[in-house]
Amino acid sequence: MHASGIPRLLLTVVGLAVGLVGTTVPAQAQSNGEGTIYSRFGVGSLVEFSSSQSDAMGGGGYALRSLNYNPDANPALWSDQVFTRLSGSAAYRSITAEDNQGNSGRLTSGNVQAIQFNFPLYERSLGVGLSFQPYSRSNYSGTRSGRTEVPVNGTRPEVPFETEFSGSGGLHRLRGGLGYRVNDMLSVGASADVLFGVLESQRRTTWADPALRNVVVSDGAQLFGVTSTLGSHLALADVFAEDDAFSIGASVTLPANLSGERYRTLDEDLARDTLSTERGDVTLPWKGRLGLSYQPNARWTFVVDGAFDPWSTFSSDFSAGASETAPARFPAGGTETLADRWRLSTGAEVVPAGGDQLAGYFAQAAYRFGGYAEQLYVRPDQETTLYEFAVTAGISLPTSLSGTRIDLNTVAGTRGTTTDALVRDRFFGVSLHVNFGERWFQRRKLR
Numbered sequence: 001m002h003a004s005g006i007p008r009l010l011l012t013v014v015g016l017a018v019g020l021v022g023t024t025v026p027a028q029a030q031s032n033g034e035g036t037i038y039s040r041f042g043v044g045s046l047v048e049f050s051s052s053q054s055d056a057m058g059g060g061g062y063a064l065r066s067l068n069y070n071p072d073a074n075p076a077l078w079s080d081q082v083f084t085r086l087s088g089s090a091a092y093r094s095i096t097a098e099d100n101q102g103n104s105g106r107l108t109s110g111n112v113q114a115i116q117f118n119f120p121l122y123e124r125s126l127g128v129g130l131s132f133q134p135y136s137r138s139n140y141s142g143t144r145s146g147r148t149e150v151p152v153n154g155t156r157p158e159v160p161f162e163t164e165f166s167g168s169g170g171l172h173r174l175r176g177g178l179g180y181r182v183n184d185m186l187s188v189g190a191s192a193d194v195l196f197g198v199l200e201s202q203r204r205t206t207w208a209d210p211a212l213r214n215v216v217v218s219d220g221a222q223l224f225g226v227t228s229t230l231g232s233h234l235a236l237a238d239v240f241a242e243d244d245a246f247s248i249g250a251s252v253t254l255p256a257n258l259s260g261e262r263y264r265t266l267d268e269d270l271a272r273d274t275l276s277t278e279r280g281d282v283t284l285p286w287k288g289r290l291g292l293s294y295q296p297n298a299r300w301t302f303v304v305d306g307a308f309d310p311w312s313t314f315s316s317d318f319s320a321g322a323s324e325t326a327p328a329r330f331p332a333g334g335t336e337t338l339a340d341r342w343r344l345s346t347g348a349e350v351v352p353a354g355g356d357q358l359a360g361y362f363a364q365a366a367y368r369f370g371g372y373a374e375q376l377y378v379r380p381d382q383e384t385t386l387y388e389f390a391v392t393a394g395i396s397l398p399t400s401l402s403g404t405r406i407d408l409n410t411v412a413g414t415r416g417t418t419t420d421a422l423v424r425d426r427f428f429g430v431s432l433h434v435n436f437g438e439r440w441f442q443r444r445k446l447r
Contacts, residue, residue, distance in 0.1 A: 040167055040201065051064075057394075068405055085117070111134070138168060164204045173193055173194070200219065218267070249293070305344070365397050406432075
């Protein structure tokens, strides 16, 4: 029987059923996975980036004062600006995913990490911060093969099929705000954060019988919302030794209410039909950050940082999905797959020259290293807790332009587990950062 003889409704039902089952297959079916399969849940893999300096020191730096960088995680640090500063970052990352049966997949990708622009309204007193960077990324792909019964002329023969499920997109964050130095010890800051983006997943079912049409089911969500971040910074001197510097930094990002539309489409060959659309709101949790920074002298800097996001409070107006056993792409996996997230990081920086401006070139370079441990906010089976561990390192090279540095960072780590039909990701990445700084808006002094 030719596919054209099968009612369109039957094709739709079979395609949806097989495609939706593909979203819940065990991880061992992913022989050609891309990115991380854990980005299928929630709003994707969350992105952490404050500055290229903190990126090489474990990724925190919530209390890390610097005249050469635009720290983004704590707006109170923008009060220290002297230079008008523009920073750009690009990263390359390789991820290898493997399950407990030896199946593996690999992805190599490059992307822009962040673009940041800062300038002082009043030098070392009131500063402006602007930035654009990813908030989350969804990037995965896997396949599942099987057989299913298809009604034909009163019989139900089993027909082999292959379902490829994939995801793409993510949320972006546009941030702008002010940092103000109250006195020599205390700084405060605030920013407005705009979140927007598209999250989409796709399930492509290919039949071994050429008489059956291949079906592509796509689920997506377009979201937009506004939140804000409040920060503070306390700077102390001569705490443990003469001429040392000890800082405490904290910031809180308020819950974000995102409004948007979720859609589902069905593709058959070149035709795309919209099966359903739905408008609703999604509420992302608040996020708290706390950091410590210590500089015993001009050569060394040490940081310890922590962050917490209660993702178990995530909520959504969107319906659960097509069925209880096969939820729709967004909320991906359903809210029951989300857990509270925490992250601990630490790092150090050494500048061999200290404050000696006449030292050799590599003595004036900054050498950084660190690491972090994170409990992921996804919990696919509600029982297994997933973790991510990584080490970081970097070098910061001075240039002939005062206030401008070029940084090269690297990261290597692991994420997830191969137990309970899950996968373990091993990742390695390098990133290049250009931090340009120059004095603007200076008044000329008449003699």
